[in-house]
Amino acid sequence: MAIVTLVVLALLLIAWWLYGEQLKKRFYRRREKPLSETDRRQLATDMPLYLRLPAAQRQKLDGLMQAFLSRIDFIGCDGLTVTARMRHLVAAQACLLLLGRDEPAYPTVHSVYLFEGDFINKMPQHLPGGIVDMQGKHLAGESWGDGRVILSWQGCLRSAEHPFDGQNLVVHEFAHQLDQAKGFATGAPLQRSIPEAQQWQQVFSHAFRRHCEATFHGHRGLIDPYGATNPAEFFAVVSEVFFEQGQALYEHEPDMYQALEHFYGLNTRLWH
Template structure:
């Protein structure tokens, strides 16, 4: 092969490898330099009291994350719903909480957010003890798929954003699944920094998961919703909700587990909950 063609081929290969990430980084930097729209600030003020509880540096960081998230993700209205900026910003603000203080990857597998007006019906199949499969319909508030989609009920998204200290947040739950699915199937163990981190994570979370199942079996009250005992993936998603929304109770009742999430999310909601309490929800 002539040298000139070999050189062109080599440059083409190098460009295919390096240019997309470089261009993406450049484009995101330019997006983050844009002024945050005043109408979007009003949406945060009206729909997300949690935002007002964040320290100023995290507020600024979150706004930059929102700008890129809204620019890169496709929002699709379902069942006749028309997508608005209010929907995009309200969802993006909650989703990007999980990205604060972390290398910005913006949920790389996620391409689309499908929004239903309210709870939606999903057809499923269930086999009985005899192996007979029956068609069923389940009502869902949200779903996270490995294939690049998240589905949300807008009504429940609004409720989650407005009541930000009850330990329940639909968007945080589904986007925690997305973090768990970065490596493939959701297992309750998202991508961590080292083998030692995985070892500590497995030790603490398996203990806490077993403890929750035991408490539920005995009918004892628990901080975490019973749905967390479904499987390790749901456990991680549920405790992520509580980590952001009820850090004081979480840290007091489950200190070792709180430290694991504090390390993973590179955040300490307890510190700002004490100095920047969440404003009361206005009816």
């Protein structure tokens, strides 16, 4: 019996040594103070959409932000000092995606890395024809499958200042996180039922094909050509349009708008 207890204890110690830090980050909650009046005024200045949200949604956003900020670490990169203003603005935009969904605030995300501006991803890029580019890629954001999100602060600020231009870096990267919650990004985030997943697949695969053809022929429409990169990028780019130009998306791509309205549980046409 004593041997069994010792073995169990040893296994628990090994598990804690291997995964303790990740488990702590996933479940540990700091006590995050509610936004003060000054914080709220700053957020409303940086993010005009905040005051345009219906009161009930704004209140829900505040609660989601608190949950987000109490668990997710912010790390300043290349000497950037992360301020409360930065944390609030990232959290507010990231939590927009959860406003109509009944789920906790990104349980798989544990850290947000902030750079002042664009940053360089020094990983080798594999290009068509077997070419490997070692120059590094300038980026404004990245969303990693291991729970890390990397953002340019200037990109976050610009996104919030222009709520209806159809481009939002934070929405884009956190849409990837919702997509990746099932393990990897495919452009088809988990749905509540099989018929919904089939409907999503049908709507999005047709729309993606049409978008790739239009992009190939040099036509530029509502959806950014970057969406033609792959289905995962398409979903992230279309999410940006859904949150910032809901009415236009509804008029141009009603099936896709409705699939997103159902997925996000929000009617963003009312925000404009």
